[in-house]
Amino acid sequence: MANRDLIKQLKQNFPLRYFYGESANAIKIQIWITLIANLLITLVKNKIKRPWSFSGLATMIRILLMSYVSIQGFFEQPHREWEKRTAIIRFLILYFLANFLFVLYILTTFAAS
Secondary structure (H helix, E strand, C coil), X not given: CHHHHHHHHHHHHCCCCXXXXXXXXXXXXXXXXXXXXXXXXXXXXXXXXXXXXXXXXXXXXXXXXXXXXXXXXXXXXXXXXHHHHHHHHHHHHHHHHXXXXXXXXXXXXXXXX
């Protein structure tokens, strides 16, 4: 019974539309990576207190994978973690804008003289 549920969960959340390699070793590696990803998402699901569906967790982890957000903090309190991230992004935008304006001022000052 557990094997059938595992296979069903893998088919739903990690669809293998095509294989990345043609050799038997490449296919085995892709299947192992899928099993490891399933295990890691299951561990995250068991660690957080807030109820998330497995597919929702898999989708959000896929989206957040390349950002500097605490995964556990985000899944516990998504709004707070997201607000913290947007505040940092706003600060960085203002910082780079101020530096850009300063460099522009310096360039126009030297170009005028």
